[in-house]
Amino acid sequence: METITNRTLNLHEAWFWHEEEDRLRCRLCAHNCLIAPDRSGICRVRKNIDGKLYSLNYGRLIAAHLDPIEKKPFNHFLPGTQSFSIATPGCNLACDWCQNWQISQADEVGSLTRIPEVDPKKVVQAALEFNAASIAYTYTEPVVFYEFARDTALLAREAGLKNIFVTNGLITPEANADLVTWLDAANVDIKAFDQDVYRKYMHGSLEPVLETCKALKAAGIWLEITTLLVPGVNDDPLQLQNLAQFIANDLGTDTPWHISRYYPQYKFDSPPTSLKGIEKAEHLARMAGLRYVYPGNTASSTQTVCPSCGKLLVDRDGYRTVLNELDDGRCPRCNTEIAGNWA
Ligand code: SF4
Structure with a gap:
């Protein structure tokens, strides 16, 4: 098997690590891996090479697409605009039903040595050429390509583009x-509201995700939440109620929650989420006081309705915004301010 050395790739030293005797402690994500010489962390893209931690996936783009912002999904952030969306291989979780497992769970050496490195300037240039309003760090887990995302984002900001994370938190x-x-908006995937579910199916922890959501909110980053509803895993009514309460109490009732339909993928082959299941979850969310609840991965259109007077404000056909009645972020009928960035 080929081994990545400091000669195989143009190596980029990682951020957030320190030495602990002959090993390195990575402090980027909540796993806090302690990495032995010549080994990688759980994400498989940060490696201890000759006593330094390197980001192996720096600039190794495995996906780059122009997507409607609604596809990320964001329903309250720059509606109707396009987001230049990029990903590198790697993830710090291993969800059994991962919808992007071919790239998120890619083998370290096999994938990375074959992908040419892209300069952050090129990403920003491409986003501008495509007339995107933002760059989205998405598809896999952007936290594990932090250094590349950061370098790109700082240039993007200078060029007038917004920066968006679609993350597991x-x-x-x-x-x-x-x-x-340097971030403008985040969609955090809260995958369940049960630590045992996180441990068993994702090989991670719930608590750090909740803390991240609270910290993003406190820092003024526009935040939307997504949950992929997997039957028999995270669709227990009490679990959903508790999750809805967390969003309402800790993040605010104006925080949009996307409840998405699961389809069999990767190691999981139970049937897709029923539309009734999505409707039940939406009902629980509204009972908890959430004002903006959206079904995801369904054929139905999604609408934003004024929480005060009930006027239809934004209508979407799939990922396309087909109607936007907002007047400077306010309901034109009753003047209620609608949370979000509508510019
Ligand atoms: S980013 Fe990767 S190496 Fe660092 S703590 Fe997380 S899983 Fe481990």
Whole structure:
């Protein structure tokens, strides 16, 4: 098997690590891996080479697409705009039903040595050429390509573009404190509201994800939440109620929640989420006081309705915004301010 050395790739030293005797402690995500010489962390893209931690996936783009912002999904952030969406291989979780497992769970050496490195300037240039309003760090887990995302984001900001994370939220408070200095919006995937589910199916922890959501909110980053509803795993009514309460109480009732339909993928082959299951979850969310609840991965259109007077404000056909009646972020009928960034 080929081994990545400092000659195989143009190596980029990682951020957030320190030495512990002959091993290295990575402080980027909540796993806090202790990495032996010549070994990688759980994400398989940060490696201890000759006593330094390197980001192996720096600039190794495995996906780059122009997507409607609604596809990320964001329903309250720059509606109707396009987001230049990029990913590198790697993830710090291993969800049994991962919808992007071919790239998120890619083997370290096999994938990385074959992918040419892209300069952050090229990403920003492409986003501008495509007339995107933002760059989205997405598809896999952007936390594990933090250094590349950061370098790109700083240039993007200078060029007038917004920066968006679509993330599982498993980042340390230390790294998150840096992230919020250059991020504009985040969609955090809260995959369940049960630590045992996180441990068994994703090989991760719930608590750091909740802490990240609270910290992003406190820092003024526009936040939307997504949950992929997997039958028999995270669709227990009490679990959903508790998750809805967390969003309402800790993040605010104005925080949009996307409840998405699961389809069999990767190691999981139970039937897709029923539409009735999505409707039940939406009902629980509204009972908890959430004002903006959206079904995802369904054929139905999604609408934003004024929580005060009931006027239809934004209508979407799939990922396309087909109607936007907002007047400077307010309901034109009753003048209620609708949370979000509508510019
Ligand atoms: S980013 Fe997370 S999974 Fe990857 S090496 Fe660091 S602590 Fe481990």
